[in-house]
Structure formats: structure tokens, C-alpha cells
Amino acid sequence: MENLEKSYIIEIGLKENLFDAFGNEILNSIKELGFDNFEKVFVYDVYNVYGDVSLQLVRQITKNILLDHVAHNAKIYKYNNKKDEKMPCVEVWYKKQVTDPVAMTAIKAIKDLGIKNDVKIRCGKKYVFSGNNIKKDMIRQISEKILANTLIHDYIIKGI
Amino acid sequence: MVKVLILRTGGTNCDLETEWACKLAGAKPSRIHISRITEGKVKLLDFDVLIIPGGFSYGDDLGAGKVLANELILKAKDEITLFREKKRPIIGICNGFQVLVKAGLLPFKDQYVASLVWNDSGRFEDRWVYLRVEQSISPFFKNLPEIIRFPVAHAEGKFVVKNDRVLKKIENNSQIVLRYVNAAGEIADYPYNPNGSIAGIAGICDEKGLIVGMMPHPERALLKIHEPDWHRNETDDVFSFGYQFFKNVIEYCS
Structure with a gap:
């Protein structure tokens, strides 16, 4: 995961007033696995932006390409593999050697915007969990059985 | 003959049905890839109607x-702006x-x-x-009964x-053209409202009523035999509600 270092993360999530249907579906699947202690799942699209980028450029990409101003909130931060998270969560990313089709679309959209910098992107998902007595091993099981295909995905558990 | 540009790109998958719908309604449709427009090889203003069909673009x-x-x-902002200024219909399905x-x-x-x-x-x-079918300012929903049926096929x-002000403004301006209802025509929850x-x-x-967007697919409801229960409803009618919608668009331009 060395490419994720010294780069930016753009985190896009639904606004609080909108129902997170995708998160709700995942919660149902988690309960089917037998983990009734999970109460809510928040789902975010995460984009790791690196290469020839500045914070200003990342903001421009976020505002003009990735963000739906009516439905989404966005957060931008420097990537830190050991970043302390307030809640238990897992990030799921394509393995480095696997084609990332969403990233290819994002690069096309960046070029459409007239940006000539050599921007590189990796796309992933972040799942944040709330509930009682959540253990790291539970998230590992959920990641491997529901959220990630370990043949093509890496997952990083944080906040626990 | 009314010329319709049906816009294609990677992931478009309802362009053929839309082309057939336009032909059936008496127009001359062309399926054109977005790159032909952005490269200047096809001029949007050479057409009377722009339809962006269904699919999963990119x-x-x-x-x-x-x-x-x-x-x-x-x-293609300038061309789109001119197209709407010339009061030519833009339909998004x-x-x-x-x-x-x-x-x-x-x-x-631009909001x-x-x-x-x-x-x-x-x-x-x-x-x-x-x-x-709501009482709207759009001229494309005339000669349709109050309750119609179209298929939907979407995740988003x-x-x-x-905010509420936006909804009020859309309602007060009569900009709502279609609402999901139950068989009695009342606004109802899932499954009648599918999303x-x-x-x-x-x-x-x-x-102005000339740019119309809808989630349901009128191009999949052109003939009576497209309807799911057509064999149970004996009728001499050949055409279904989607045909009337396309006919209204084409007649507006004629």
C-alpha cells in the first residue's frame, strides 16, 4: 500500500438528512452473519489522490467531479495509514496490481475538466460502524465475508 | 421531418429503443456519440430535439x-445554451x-x-x-389519461x-410532470414509489416546460403488447402511453 503514503484522501458521504440505503443493506447482511451488536453502518466513497497534485487541485477535483452538492458532504485529509479514527471502521481498496475501473473514469473526468497534471487515483470504500462491544475480529470477518473480495481487495481496519 | 439527436456514450443502453420510438412517432432519429459533438463533427443545432437515453454512462x-x-x-455548453434558447426540447430518460x-x-x-x-x-x-400525469407547463404530456404505466429500471x-423552498417552487411553477402513485392515483409509499x-x-x-427528465422509460411502453398484462386486456388499440409521449414531442417540433 506504499502508494497511499504522502497523498490525499477525499472522503465522500451522504448528508445526514438522507437515508443511507447502501449502509442499511450492509447492516442487514452483518446481522445475517449473526452480529446483532452492530447498530449502524455509514458508507463513504474514498479516493486516494496522488502524483502531481496540490491541496488546491484536490479541492478542485472534489468540488467539480466527485461531490454532489445536494446529496453529499466531503472531507479532504492527508493519507495516514495509522490515522486515529473515532469509530471502528474498515477501508477497502483494490490491490495495486488490479485494474481500478472507477479510477479510470475519474481520470477521464479530470481530463475533461482541463487538468493537465499527472494525477493518479485509487478508489475505495470506507465503512464506519456503530454499536456495542465491536471487536476487531468481527470487523475482519465482516470484511472478508461481505465487504471485500480478498482476491482483488486489500482491507485496513482502523479505530479499534 | 423532425430530426432527433439521441446522445450515446460508453454505457448508454436504451438508444436503440429510443430510436425506434422516434421513428414510430414520425421523426428522423440519429444515434450520435458525445465525442462527435465535442470534436465538432456533428452540430447539435442541426437537430430539433435532443434525447439523452437511459443506461449507465461511464x-x-x-x-x-x-x-x-x-x-x-x-x-458543449454553448451549443446546449443555444439549443435551449431556441426552445428546442431536451428529454432525459x-x-x-x-x-x-x-x-x-x-x-x-445553472442551479x-x-x-x-x-x-x-x-x-x-x-x-x-x-x-x-400532473397538470404541468410541459406540452409533452397532453392526450394522456391521468393514470398511466411505464417501467422503471434504476438504482439511483x-x-x-x-430544501423545502425548492420543492415548493417546483410545485408552484407546475414543473412536476409525473408522480409515482398507486392504482387509484394516490401518492403512496414503496413499492408504488419505487425509490x-x-x-x-x-x-x-x-x-419553460421544454426540458423534461423522468426516471420511467416511455420508450419501453410504446405498444399495447409491451404492457405486462396486455393479453388480459382485450383492446383494438395498438399503441401504449409511451408512444403518445414521443408523438407529443415530435408534434411540438413539427
Whole structure:
């Protein structure tokens, strides 16, 4: 995961007033696995932006390409593999050697915007969990059985 | 003959049905890839109607319709602006509706005050729905009964607005063209409203009524035999509600 270092993360999530249907579906699947202690799942699209980028450029990409101003909130931060998270969560990313089709679309959209910098992107998902007595091993099981295909995905558990 | 440009790009998949619908309604449709327009090889203004059909443009990877919307606005904005100034219809069906909303063409010019997000069910909803034809400013919904049926096929069709003022303005301007209802014509929850759209909104138009976007697919409801229960309803009618919609659009331009 060395490419994720010294780069930016753009985190896009639904606004609080909108129902997170995708998160709700995942919660149902988690309960089917037998983990009734999970109460809510928040789902975010995460984009790791690196290469020839500045914070200003990342903001421009976020505002003009990735963000739906009516439905989404966005957060931008420097990537830190050991970043302390307030809640238990897992990030799921394509393995480095696997084609990332969403990233290819994002690069096309960046070029459409007239940006000539050599921007590189990796796309992933972040799942944040709330509930009682959540253990790291539970998230590992959920990641491997529901959220990630370990043949093509890496997952990083944080906040626990 | 009325010339219709049916816009294609990677992931468009309802262009052939839309082409057939336009032919059936008496127009001359052309399926044109977006790159032909952005490269200047095809002029949008040589056409009378622009239809953005259904599908999954660019895989809907960055949000449904978002990349195509950006491409249109960044690379063909002048042509789109002139097209609407000349009062030529722009129709967005399903993914096309998502494109029009995210391009700032609906519900109000250059205002990003609405969006289409994931269905409340969290699933792709693919089935026929009842729709109420609203008294709107759009001229494309005349000669239709109050309750009609079209199929829907989408995952991101929940119409949301920035705030209540936007919804009130759309309602007061009579910009709502279709609402999801039950068989009695009443606004109802899931499964009648397949996605959780606010106020049951299935389709809207702009402030002049000439740019129309809707999630349901009129091009899949052209003939009576397209209807799911056609064999149980004996009728001499050949055409269904979708045909009338396309006929209205073409007649408006004739």
C-alpha cells in the first residue's frame, strides 16, 4: 500500500438528512452473519489522490467531479495509514496490481475538466460502524465475508 | 421531418429503443456519440430535439450521470445554451434525467438544487409502476389519461431537493410532470414509489416546460403488447402511453 503514503484522501458521504440505503443493506447482511451488536453502518466513497497534485487541485477535483452538492458532504485529509479514527471502521481498496475501473473514469473526468497534471487515483470504500462491544475480529470477518473480495481487495481496519 | 439527436456514450443502453420510438412517432432519429459533438463533427443545432437515453454512462462510477453531465457542460455548453434558447426540447430518460439534473439543466438553469440518489430499498428496482400525469407547463404530456404505466429500471432514482423552498417552487411553477402513485392515483409509499422520491416525483421539467427528465422509460411502453398484462386486456388499440409521449414531442417540433 506504499502508494497511499504522502497523498490525499477525499472522503465522500451522504448528508445526514438522507437515508443511507447502501449502509442499511450492509447492516442487514452483518446481522445475517449473526452480529446483532452492530447498530449502524455509514458508507463513504474514498479516493486516494496522488502524483502531481496540490491541496488546491484536490479541492478542485472534489468540488467539480466527485461531490454532489445536494446529496453529499466531503472531507479532504492527508493519507495516514495509522490515522486515529473515532469509530471502528474498515477501508477497502483494490490491490495495486488490479485494474481500478472507477479510477479510470475519474481520470477521464479530470481530463475533461482541463487538468493537465499527472494525477493518479485509487478508489475505495470506507465503512464506519456503530454499536456495542465491536471487536476487531468481527470487523475482519465482516470484511472478508461481505465487504471485500480478498482476491482483488486489500482491507485496513482502523479505530479499534 | 423532425430530426432527433439521441446522445450515446460508453454505457448508454436504451438508444436503440429510443430510436425506434422516434421513428414510430414520425421523426428522423440519429444515434450520435458525445465525442462527435465535442470534436465538432456533428452540430447539435442541426437537430430539433435532443434525447439523452437511459443506461449507465461511464458506469455511473462517480455517481449516476455525473461524468456525462460534466462533459456536456464543459465541452458543449454553448451549443446546449443555444439549443435551449431556441426552445428546442431536451428529454432525459432515466440516466438522461440524472445527467440533466447534474448538469444544472433541471429543475432551474445553472442551479444545482436537486439530485437523484440511491433508492431507499438499496436495490435496483426494475418493474412497471403507476404514474399520475400532473397538470404541468410541459406540452409533452397532453392526450394522456391521468393514470398511466411505464417501467422503471434504476438504482439511483430517488429525487431529492436541497430544501423545502425548492420543492415548493417546483410545485408552484407546475414543473412536476409525473408522480409515482398507486392504482387509484394516490401518492403512496414503496413499492408504488419505487425509490422513495420526495412527493412521489418521477419526472420534472424546467421553467419553460421544454426540458423534461423522468426516471420511467416511455420508450419501453410504446405498444399495447409491451404492457405486462396486455393479453388480459382485450383492446383494438395498438399503441401504449409511451408512444403518445414521443408523438407529443415530435408534434411540438413539427
